[in-house]
Amino acid sequence: MAERILVLNTGSSSIKYELIDAASRARPARGVIERIGDGEGLLTHHLAEGPPYERKGRFADHAQGLRAVLEAFGTAGPELDPVAVGHRVVHGGSRFREAVLVDEEVIAAIEELAPLAPLHNHVNVTGIRVAQQAFPGVPQVAVFDTAFQLSLPPEAYTYAVPREWRERYGVRRFGFHGTSCAYVSRQAAAFLGRDPHEVNLIVLHLGNGASATAIEAGRSVDTSMGMTPLEGLVMGTRSGDVDPALPGYLARVAGLDARSVEESLGRHGGLLALAGTGDMREVRQRAADGDAESRLALDVYCRRIRKYVGAYYALLGRVDAIVFAGGVGEHDAATRASSLAGLDRLGVTVDPGRNGAEQDGERAVSPDGAAVAVLVIPTDEEWEIARQALELIR
Incomplete structure (x- = not known):
């Protein structure tokens, strides 16, 4: 049985997803729902072969959108039996330096960090919750877009602002695009040998x-x-x-x-x-x-x-x-x-x-x-x- 990972990227008004074969890196399915909560949306579900499956309709919120994604797999395939679900989470603050298995403590921390990414962290949690319900017992993994950037030295992440802002309110540079940088930097090194x-x-x-x-x-x-x-x-x-x-x-x-x-x-x-x-x-x-x-x-x-x-x-x-x-x-x-x-x-x-x-x-x-x-x-x-x-x- 192939090991497959379902990757969910729950954005402010969209959901992108890919089912990835761990051994071959093949993508048996991938897709996107656009315009969640904003009039008529569109779900486009691509398979490795053949025309895409499409569904138009109003997706009132991200929970409804994710249920539509699961229905697309049920209707058009392939069978959805992941060994894990990986979630892109935009902001991990200074706490999350690497990917973590999701539990209630992690979910609470992601919610607490929502003021730093108000358009994303809340809906990231929605994606996690729906996936937990859909795949009971399957590991849910949070991968933070800020994690790679937490290697910044103090002289790089410290703003010259009042101490209270830094200590009480956590004002500092975090940086983003960390998931992309982690991948690209490793591939660039390999390209250079x-x-x-x-x-x-x-x-x-x-x-x-x-x-x-x-x-x-x-x-x-x-x-x-x-x-x-x-x-x-x-x-x-x-x-x-x-x-x-x-x-x-x-x-x-x-x-x-x-x-x-x-x-x-x-x-x-x-x-x-x-x-x-x-x-x-x-x-x-x-x-x-x-x-x-x-x-x-x-x-x-x-x-x-x-x-x-x-x-x-x-x-x-x-x-x-x-x-x-x-x-x-x-x-x-x-x-x-x-x-x-x-x-x-x-x-x-x-x-x-x-x-x-x-x-x-x-x-x-x-x-x-x-x-x-x-x-x-x-x-x-x-x-x-x-x-x-x-x-x-x-």
Whole structure:
């Protein structure tokens, strides 16, 4: 009997899932429910062969959505008999440094940490609860997106803010995209033929959310996202770095309260604010059509990445590879080239032919013999969750 892991990624308004064969890494089934709690939603259930199974309808909440996922397996297959269920949990605070078996104490802790990730931790718990009911006796494993980043040294995670804020309210940098960074850094080392504990990397996870992480000898030593995912690079709808005095200024001149400013920076900032869309593909098309705001958005986006690459190069002292991952990082050759332009004297160059080639998979886009390899490593967070879950139950 094949060992299969069901991986659940319960997001703020969606549920993504994959059934993964532990031995072959094959995906007998995968799918997504979109627009949970927001009008008519759509469940798309993909099998290894044949057309997808689809179901439209209103999914009032995540519990109803997860029940629909289980029904899709029952209707379209395959048989769902996992040896474990792996759950992506966004925020583990400073407590969870690795994957853990879920019990009531763990669930309570995830709930307690919800103020740090209010859109995610509560629904992550909903996913765990429904899976517990559906698979009694099957181990439930929580894999935290912040865990890989908890190797940050104190000088990296400490904000220069009042002691009471730090000690009483837990104000510090946490960082995110840890599951992706764990997978990508290990694969990058293997691509280079090196042990992960021998290499220094700068990982650029560029998707709708975006982050830069400095990895020294297999451990994160700095990362661009902070206490929340808002800090750092320009993203699809998040502003990234802004002056911390901005909320106070807008309160004085525009009468905006802190919550509305936070909402705008997180949901209406980034590429969306600059170009009118958070989709990089649309921004590039508009820029190509002559839209000046879209051109500016691209310049701001790539300049911010380049600034972090330079800072992390200085921090690490030696960089073996710069690694692009995430939807934009993996598929947008122009972003890769623009983000690293002008870094030739640091040994960072991109080969135009390799970078622009229409191909997928792991690859180098730097010239042969480059002092710093530039790699594209497609991330596989679902496999990383499954791998950690399997290691834990074994």
